[in-house]
Amino acid sequence: GAVVSQHPSWVICKSGTSVKIECRSLDFQATTMFWYRQFPKQSLMLMATSNEGSKATYEQGVEKDKFLINHASLTLSTLTVTSAHPEDSSFYICSASPPPDKRGEKLFFGSGTQLSVL
Amino acid sequence: AQTVTQSQPEMSVQEAETVTLSCTYDTSESDYYLFWYKQPPSRQMILVIRQEAYKQQNATENRFSVNFQKAAKSFSLKISDSQLGDAAMYFCAYRSRGSSNTGKLIFGQGTTLQVKP
Numbered sequence: 052g053a054v055v056s057q058h059p060s061w062v063i064c065k066s067g068t069s070v071k072i073e074c075r076s077l078d079f080q081a082t083t084m085f086w087y088r089q090f091p092k093q094s095l096m097l098m099a100t101s102n103e104g105s106k107a108t109y110e111q112g113v114e115k116d117k118f119l120i121n122h123a124s125l126t127l128s129t130l131t132v133t134s135a136h137p138e139d140s141s142f143y144i145c146s147a148s149p150p151p152d153k154r155g156e157k158l159f160f161g162s163g164t165q166l167s168v169l
Numbered sequence: 170a171q172t173v174t175q176s177q178p179e180m181s182v183q184e185a186e187t188v189t190l191s192c193t194y195d196t197s198e199s200d201y202y203l204f205w206y207k208q209p210p211s212r213q214m215i216l217v218i219r220q221e222a223y224k225q226q227n228a229t230e231n232r233f234s235v236n237f238q239k240a241a242k243s244f245s246l247k248i249s250d251s252q253l254g255d256a257a258m259y260f261c262a263y264r265s266r267g268s269s270n271t272g273k274l275i276f277g278q279g280t281t282l283q284v285k286p
Contacts, residue, residue, distance in 0.1 A: 083272055085272075089212075093278075094276045095260070097274075100273055146214075149272075158272065162213050
């Protein structure tokens with residue numbers, strides 16, 4: 052089956068630094084990718100929808116200047132947490148959407164990135 | 170806007186027994202998909218089962234089956250012959266099917282399932 056690769060799996064950084072997380076669809080072209088955030092024992096919260104070649108669409112309450120999303124190719128989307136602070140510590144998960152004619156099929160998830168900001 | 174509600178934060182089942190996880194949703198759309206995802210301690214999201222709203226027949230996948238009640242907007246998951254490996258957090262999710270939709274998933278709050286040996 053299709054695979055979505057997410058890196059890194061975990062990252063520890065100092066407060067004030069920036070962290071980049073990559074999400075790659077390995078065997079299909081993902082025109083749309085999604086970024087979720089998950090706190091311990093809670094649900095996945097959609098942060099933004101990433102569209103190849105255009106600006107990301109952010110959910111209400113998500114700071115677009117803090118969480119920079121780039122989707123420069125059909126197989127890669129990146130999330131950069133800028134000037135990270137301890138409250139940004141969380142588990143971030145990406146997912147890649149198949150083409151519109153196959154949207155009813157699986158939405159493939161990356162394995163997630165645990166970010167810890169000291 | 171669509172919403173998904175899971176009213177059982179935690180459930181427990183004895184190994185080999187059957188358990189049902191509840192999910193309700195709200196939407197004004199007539200065509201959509203519903204999913205159950207499993208998130209084990211590894212935190213990898215795993216698709217358990219999928220239901221297309223226009224299909225009346227309830228989806229089944231081996232020991233997993235759903236009770237889809239479209240009019241009641243209810244979508245419960247039944248796990249038969251529960252196994253220790255079924256212990257995980259389970260999420261109910263909704264996805265629009267219209268051509269203008271982005272394909273995003275809307276998740277419920279999740280239900281943590283404990284399986285007792």
